[in-house]
Amino acid sequence: MLDPKKLEEIAKNISDAIPPGVKTMAGEAENRVKQVLQAQLSKLDLVTREEFDVQSQVLIRTREKLEALEARLAALETPEEK
Known part of the structure; x- marks a missing residue:
């Protein structure tokens, strides 16, 4: 097991190995995807x-x-039985 x-x-x-510019781009893309998903789900x-x-x-x-x-x-x- 790991x-x-x-x-x-x-x-x-x-x-840590990913360049800062790529991290920023990835973060922005993730935020945009979340926004689109929330808008569509709403x-x-x-x-x-x-x-x-x-x-x-x-x-x-x-x-x-x-x-x-x-x-x-x-x-x-x-009917009731008598």
Whole structure:
């Protein structure tokens, strides 16, 4: 297994070897890509995972209540035996 400290050291060495102008260009490109992605994602009608999970739980509870009401209705609709 690779040692995380060794990987960090290798990454730092590579980063240090890159000329400053290229680093600046790469940083600017990364920032621009992030901006474009954020702009495009904000146009989509998305919900957060938390919001999705909350709505899933609400749906489960609603289904349980509906099933209970259907069972009660079915019991009321059956003729009582004498």
